[in-house]
Amino acid sequence: MMIRGNFETELREIKTKILEMGQVVEMALQHSLDGFRTNDHVVLDTVIRNDQKVNQYELQINESVTLLIAKQQPVASDLRKLIVALKISSDLERIGDLAVDIAKVGKRVKPSELDIYRDHLIAISERATEMLSRAIAAYYHSDVLKAQKIATLDDTVDRMYAEFIQNLFQIQDSQNHLETAINLAFIGRYIERIADYATNLAECIVYEVNGQYFDLN
Numbered sequence: 001m002m003i004r005g006n007f008e009t010e011l012r013e014i015k016t017k018i019l020e021m022g023q024v025v026e027m028a029l030q031h032s033l034d035g036f037r038t039n040d041h042v043v044l045d046t047v048i049r050n051d052q053k054v055n056q057y058e059l060q061i062n063e064s065v066t067l068l069i070a071k072q073q074p075v076a077s078d079l080r081k082l083i084v085a086l087k088i089s090s091d092l093e094r095i096g097d098l099a100v101d102i103a104k105v106g107k108r109v110k111p112s113e114l115d116i117y118r119d120h121l122i123a124i125s126e127r128a129t130e131m132l133s134r135a136i137a138a139y140y141h142s143d144v145l146k147a148q149k150i151a152t153l154d155d156t157v158d159r160m161y162a163e164f165i166q167n168l169f170q171i172q173d174s175q176n177h178l179e180t181a182i183n184l185a186f187i188g189r190y191i192e193r194i195a196d197y198a199t200n201l202a203e204c205i206v207y208e209v210n211g212q213y214f215d216l217n
Contacts, residue, residue, distance in 0.1 A: 005080065007072045014064050014085050015140055018092070021057035022136035023090050028054065029099040029132065029194065033125050036106035036187065037118065044103040054096035061089040077211070086192050088139060091197045091204075096180040098190045098197075105190075111142035117168055125158045125191045127153055140203050147205035151197060154158045157195040164188050 028047050035043030065082045068074070072080065110119070131153045138146040165188060168181050207213045 002034035006076065007068070007078065008063070010068050011078075011081060014061060014082075016069070017057065017061055017064065018085060018089055019136065019140045020062065020091050021054065021089060022132075023137075024057065025054055025096045025099065025109065025134070026132060028096055029102075029129060031107065032099040032103045033122060033129070036102060037110065037122050039106075039109070039111055041058060041107055044107050047103040048100050051100045051101060054093055058089045058093040062086060065124055072213050080211060081208055084204045087204050091200050095194050095197050097193050101190050102187050105183050105186045109180060110188075112180055114180050114184065115175060117164070117181075120160075120164050120167075121184060121188055122189060123162060124157060124188065125151065127157045127160065128191050128195040128198065131157070131195050132201075135198045135205070139208075142205065142207050142209050144206055147202040150202040154199045158190060161188055161192045 018195060028050065031043055034040070035047065065085050069079070072078070124189045131150050134146060134150055136149070136154075137143070165185060168185060168188075203213065
């Protein structure tokens with residue numbers, strides 16, 4: 001029983017570390033979007049510079065999971081939890097990378113007549129960040145119902161993103177506007193990918209709890 005108790009304790013510590021990582025990623029994403037919205041290069045540079053912190057979290061979680069597998073040789077249901085922990089930390093790291101990508105491209109987007117599209121992107125990003133926040137909370141509490149509801153938000157993001165791209169490339173104007181439109185399209189794609197990763201997190205939660213994989217996309 002002591003061995004089992006140790007396993008549960010260490011698993012909770014891993015989940016707590018993933019929660020911390022998720023909060024760091026959420027903050028990076030929010031700062032990246034705020035810096036993009038306000039054209040604040042200081043904030044955007046901070047997001048880029050702090051990316052290493054997210055990478056360190058993933059390495060620590062990977063090491064903890066590997067060590068726990070080696071020590072405990074977990075049964076199938078426990079092994080599934082550890083595999084999910086690895087997958088979620090990997091997806092969170094990729095979301096962190098996308099936040100950095102938004103910051104890098106955001107530095108190239110200058111205020112212009114196309115700022116209305118910047119506002120459109122922020123509206124889409126609000127849905128994506130909500131998905132991420134819900135997914136992290138659902139994982140920590142193993143809440144399958146909350147995880148499943150994330151898919152409905154992904155449909156909203158997909159629809160908003162498609163409308164955004166369609167409207168954006170109706171622009172017929174100067175070379176400067178074309179360059180801005182391309183950069184905005186990149187940022188839109190990064191936000192859409194973040195929503196996809198949040199949906200992936202939701203799928204992992206369902207798999208961890210039920211032992212079955214469901215495609216929520």
